[in-house]
Amino acid sequence: MSGPNTDYDPVEVTPLKAEEVEAAREAALAAIDAATSLEELKQARLDHAGDRSPLALANREIGALPPAARKEAGQRVGKARGAVTQALAARQKVLEAEHEARMLVEETVDVTLPTDRVPAGGRHPLTTGADYIADIFVAMGWEVAEGPLIEAEWLNFDALNLGPDHPARTMQDTFWTEPAENHVVLRTHTSPVQARTMLTREAPIYVVCPGRVFRTDEYDATHSPMFHQVEGLAIDTDISMANLKGTLDHFATQMFGEGIVTRFRPSYFPFTEPSAEVDLTCFVCRGAQVIDGVMCRTCKGEGWIEWGGCGIVNPRVLVACGVDPEKYSGFAFGMGIDRTLMFRTGLSDLRTLFEGDVRLTTAFGSEL
Amino acid sequence: MKAPLSWIKEYVDLPAELGIEEITERLTMLGLKLEAIETSGAGIEGPLVVGQVLTAEKEPQKNGKVINWCSVDVGDANGTGEPQGIVCGAHNFGPGDKVVVILPGGVLPGDFRISARKTYGHMSAGMICSARELGLGEEADGIIVLPADAPAPGTDAREVLGLGEEIIEFEINPDRAYALSMRGIARDAALGFDVPFHDPAQIDAPLADGSGYPVRLDDEGCDYFVTRVISGFDPTAPTPEFIKKRLAATGVRSISLAVDVSNYVMMELGQPTHCYDKAKLSGDIVVRRAQEGEKITTLDDVVRVLSEEDLLITDDSGPIGIAGVMGGASTEISETTTEIVVEAAHFDPTTVFRSQKRHKLPSEASKRFERGVDPLLPPAAAERVVELLVEHGGGQAVGVTEVGPTASPETRRPLTTITIPVDLPARIIGLDIDRATVVKSLELVGCDVTVSGESLTATVPTYRVDLTDPYDLVEEVARIVGYDKVPSVLPRRATGSGLTRAQQLRRRIGRALAGAGLVEVVDFPFVGEADFTSLGLPADDPRRNTVKLANPLSSEEPGYTTTLLPGLLKVAARNVSRGQDGVALFETATVAFPVDQAAPIYGVDRRPTTEELEKLLAAIPRQPLHLAVVLAGERTRGGWWGAAETASWADAIDVVRRLGSELGVPVEVASASRAPWHPGRCAVVSVDGVELGHAGELHPNVCKAFGLPARSAAVEIDLDLLISKVPATAAGPVFSTMPVAKEDVALTVPVDVTVAAVEAALREGAGELLETVRLFDVYEGDQVGEGKKSLAFALRFRAPDRTLKAEETAAARDAAVARAAELTGAVQR
Structure with a gap:
């Protein structure tokens, strides 16, 4: 509140003089302009737009003027106050933006700091590899068949034309369970799944079976008592070796890329006739046999590597499994998944897959 | 099967320009797979010559050894014509003998460089060689002594020893028994190149006159038995060099002329034969089954207790041989044998296979008999043995006896005939193969082929015992036309319905666990008592009752596991020992619980009935899919954000809860007490009141037993059960958007x-x-x-x-x- 004014003049009040108002405005704008922080601007606001600021005080004096003078004085002060308010708002905006920008700079972190509070997990490459293979066949309209790892001797051998005295039984070193008269074995191949599938499904049949198998092999860099195979079986009218070759070529290309195909060599398996060994174009030299003038080490300069076995399903197997060999023919194939995986990934020691070191799995992540 | 190329070439007119690579490539594509090509004497360089020992002075050494200080005539090979002074440690030779000498500057296999050097007080200039030193065999029974008529000293010894011979090693599949002989390999080579074949079994054997050694067949396991007798044989006659060389090339040890000739004929024709010392035989030879408990001492000097299933060759003294497997010691040819009985017979493959398995006595003979020998070979094989023995050991052949139904065309089994539709090979191979090609292919194999309308009948030659079924003929056509001609044609598109729900869920479970920071491992399922003890399982815990393996890899781990934990805990400990501060592992695999039932063995001439199949499946151990998890040490890492957190019982239980929420299955948790968990920190986890398994902290003793960090936690649940509880479709939730x-x-x-x-x-x-x-x-x-x-x-x-x-x-x-x-x-x- 202003005190009694000794210079009271009802016509002309000093604070309302044009030059006074102008000076107050100039001072206010200068202060606002000079504010370099939000705090300084706050002070400038108090000083020049607050209740006790010259312009506010001047405004209060307007009522003391005679009515005729009020309008002009009011306009003068109002304009000046408006300019100050505007300047404050503008400056506020600028300073806020500056402040924000500074804050963001100050909050900068080193984004290369480690972030792995919870170590990463992963699926085993044998699992993802089996899935990968299964998906190639599922995409062709095949289904995935399964069977137990401990299997009836009849399904593992007899039904597949491996009779009790078949010399080929000595080719497979079988883990037998006790007592022997129970006729139960650890399956030596995924082929009993073929038998199970034919025994339980109607033709046409197109199934693939990735799975674990056992043989009494010593454990070393290339042999393991437990390993993995993928079995394929197609039963339909007029299935031929050409269809087998077409399917395996497709599989090879999907698995190893364009330009990788298969080659058949005559072989012998009791459950197929004719039988063939399948070779794969060497995926390292891609069949060229040499790399930069040096013999390819992977295929030993052959251009091919052994991949698995296959053939036309022996009609004796069809009969034992209830498929009419007069009406249907079929093909079957089997490959080592472990071996296929080693090809694809360049792993050199089979044991790496089975000793459970987390560094193996985490290197592959969750998909192959 | 190792075969010297020169031996094969004796029976097939292969074009001279054909290299060994082309020959083996063609044979591989015909089903006789090349394993390796080796050249005998590879690795020998420099002067390898015939030497004649002039003097050999025995000189005892301080170390107890006696050496021979020899003077050896090596002709002009040493450049001087003077005798060569050589120290030799062997004693199977003497002055006058012709030997093989490698002179200084030469190299023996293994990059063994020869130089003149001082040894045992002499300057030894070269070496008198043994077969092993030349890489020709494993025998080290002394140095090679050449026959007296060997070429003059100084002659290059390579020719004399037959070095440089190319030897092909084949991997012969069990169905191609015929290829276990030069005869069979040469026959395939002939058809492979369409050139003439000269059958070494086409020889004129004298007709049976009943004056060989008398034989009686008392069992159907033998259908043909030929005996020949040689008298006046010289037991000291050495085996001729060409037989020795060829046997060495095929990997057979030279023993004596009689044994070597028998082996030679087996390699040549594929027919095993046996020679008896006639003086040691008493009474007729009788072929019969053994009586339980009967014994025989076989040629390897092992006493073998026989089974009633063993087929025996016997005389009045008892067993003198296990048919087709191994002869007996009591009638063995010796250095005094002058009268020889030669046996060439045909035995039932299954009988031979079983005897060989029973006595763990696989032999070159049993390998051939069990796969199938040409049943008409015995007379030719016996004649060939007699011919070679008389030629190289003197004496004369004095009689031929043939017995058995196969001996006479009237009682012989008729030849196998197979009838197929003419177009079967084309249809099954998936290649346009004309009728003429089918007929010609089968004729090349040796079949007599007749075609009548759309049907073809092949009469199979006796040497192809493996050809019995229509598809066998398809394979013969396929291999002759060439597997490389098979086109690549995808089958008509299958119309499957994708992965099953369970298969999808299993993948999803794996991904969810991996996403939660768990690492999947794959482990063997073998366990032993020690594992269960380490887990602290009570004596009567059903998990101790495993499916037992008859032939485990390790006697410590004879069982197929009932729980994934022992394996997984060991893997965790391995990771910790390799420096991991924390491991979070999971494994999904089936475990097995025995069922005390026998799985039947059915015939294979028809499908088992549904009841039969059920009975079969019921006898297979129950094998649920399990999930096991172990969390050991740090669960989260320490870092700038704060300290590491150690895995605890709560993390283990949370794994199951998370899986439940991933699958839309509410998991119930209640306290439980069960090994191998901490009794106060173990939860039983269930769905709908059905127990899935357990989770929690491991018992401190278990952590100690497996070498795991304290407070390690674990889970084991039945995944099949969990998956069975997953609803087929998830119900959409209803939720309010009103304020909370x-x-x-x-x-x-x-x-x-x-x-x-x-x-x-x-x-x-x-x-x-x-x-x-x-x-x-x-x-x-x-x-x-x-x-x-x-x-x-x-x-x-x-x-x-x-x-x-x-x-x-x-x-x-x-x-x-x-x-x-x-x-x-x-x-x-």
Whole structure:
């Protein structure tokens, strides 16, 4: 509140003089302009737009003027106050933006700091590899068949034309369970799944079976008592070796890329006739046999590597499994998944897959 | 099967320009797979010459050894024509003998460089060689002594020794028994290149006159038995060099002329034969089954107890041979044998196979008999043996006896005939193969082929015992036309329905666990008692009852596991020992529980009936799919954010809860006590009241036993069960978007009251307005008093249709607390 004014003049009040108002405005704008922080601007606001600021005080004096003078004085002060308010708002905006920008700079972190509070997990490459293979066949309209790892001797051998005295039984070193008269074995191949599938499904049949198998092999860099195979079986009218070759070529290309195909060599398996060994174009030299003038080490300069076995399903197997060999023919194939995986990934020691070191799995992540 | 190329070439007119690579490539594509090509004497360089020992002075050495200081005539090979002074440690030679000498500057296999050097007080200039030193065999029974008529000293010894011979090693499949002979390999080579074949079995054997050694067949396991007798044989006659060389090339040890000739004929024709010392035979040879408990000492000087299933060659003295497997020691040819009985017979393959397996006595003979020998070979093979023995050992052949149904064309089994539709090979191979090609292919194999309309009949030659079925003929056509001609044609598109739900869920479980930071491992399923003891399983725990392996890899691990934990805990410990500060592992695999039933062996001439199949499947051990998890050491890493957190029982239980929420299955958790878990920190996890398995902290003793960090935690559940509980379709949730009302309550309860019980009571009391209840603090201490704990819960209420009034929320909260008080003795603080 202003005190009694000794210079009271009802016509002309000093604070309302044009030059006074102008000076107050100039001072206010200068202060606002000079504010370099939000705090300084706050002070400038108090000083020049607050209740006790010259312009506010001047405004209060307007009522003391005679009515005729009020309008002009009011306009003068109002304009000046408006300019100050505007300047404050503008400056506020600028300073806020500056402040924000500074804050963001100050909050900068080193984004290369480690972030792995919870170590990463992963699926085993044998699992993802089996899935990968299964998906190639599922995409062709095949289904995935399964069977137990401990299997009836009849399904593992007899039904597949491996009779009790078949010399080929000595080719497979079988883990037998006790007592022997129970006729139960650890399956030596995924082929009993073929038998199970034919025994339980109607033709046409197109199934693939990735799975674990056992043989009494010593454990070393290339042999393991437990390993993995993928079995394929197609039963339909007029299935031929050409269809087998077409399917395996497709599989090879999907698995190893364009330009990788298969080659058949005559072989012998009791459950197929004719039988063939399948070779794969060497995926390292891609069949060229040499790399930069040096013999390819992977295929030993052959251009091919052994991949698995296959053939036309022996009609004796069809009969034992209830498929009419007069009406249907079929093909079957089997490959080592472990071996296929080693090809694809360049792993050199089979044991790496089975000793459970987390560094193996985490290197592959969750998909192959 | 090793075969010198020169031996094969004796029976087939291969074009001279054909290299060994082309020959083996063609044979491989015909089914005789090349294993390796080796050249005898590879690695020998420099002067290898015939030497003649002039003097050999025995000189005892301080080390007890006696050496020979020899003077050896090596002709002009040493450049001087003077005798060469050589020290030799062997003693199987003397002055006058012709030997093989490598002179200084030469190299023996293994990059063994020869130079003149001082040894045993002499300057030894070269070496007198043994077969082993030349890489020609494993025998080291002394140096090679050449026959007296060997070329003059100084002659290059390579020719004399037959070095440089190319030897092909084939991997012969069990169905191609015929290829276990030069005869069979040459026959395939002939058809492979369409050139003439000269059958070494086409020889004129004298007709049977009954004057060979008398034989009686008392068992059907032998259908043909030929005996020939040689008298006046010189037992000291050496084996001729060409036989020795060829046997060495095929990997057969030279023993004596009679044995060597028998082996030579087996390699040549594929027919095993046997020679007896006639003087040691008493009475007729009788072929019969053994009597239980009968014994024989076989040629390897092992006494073998025979089974009633063994087929024997016997005389009045008892067993003198296990048919087709191995001869007996008592009638063995010796250095005094002058009268020889030669046996060439045909035996039942299964009988031979079983005897060989029973006595663990696989031999070159049994390998051929069990796969199938040409049943008409015995007379030719016997004649060939006699011919070679008489030629190289003197004496004369004095009689031929042939017995058995196969001996006479009238009683012989007729030849196998197979009839197929003419187009069967084309259809099955998937290649346009004309009728003429089919006929010609089968004729090349040796079949007599007749075609009548659309049907073809092939009469199979006796040497192809493997050809019995229509598809066997398809394979013969395929291999001759060439497997490389098979086109690549995808089958008509299959129309499957993708992965099954269980297969999808299994993948999803694996991904969810990996996403939660768990690493999958694959492990062997073999366990032993020690594993169960380490787990602390009680003596009567059913998990100790495993499916037992008859032939485990390790006698310590004879069982197929019932639990994945022992393997997984070992893997975890391995990772810790390799420097991991924390491991979080999972494994999914089937385990096995025995069922005490025998699986039947059915015939294969028809499908088993549904009942038969059920019986078969019921006898297979139950094999549920399990999931095991182990969390050991750090669960989260330490870092700039703070300290590492150690895995605990809670992390283990959370794995199961997370899986439940991933699959849309509510998992129930209750306390339990079960090995190998800590008795106070083990949960049984269930769905719909069905127990899935257990989770929690491992017993401290178990951590110690497996070498795991203290407080390691583990899970094992039945995944098949969990998957079976997953709803086929998930029901969409209904939720309100009205504002939430929050109320916290702190309740004091006795320490033994579970959070789950209090939570359930709160839910029940709060009624339908309650949306969630979550424990956010547990406190035990002075402020709540002895034997009590304080549980702080955050309750969230929401109505479906309106904003809740404060008094409604308060009423619901009070009702919740009241119910908790009623059911659990909770007191609000």
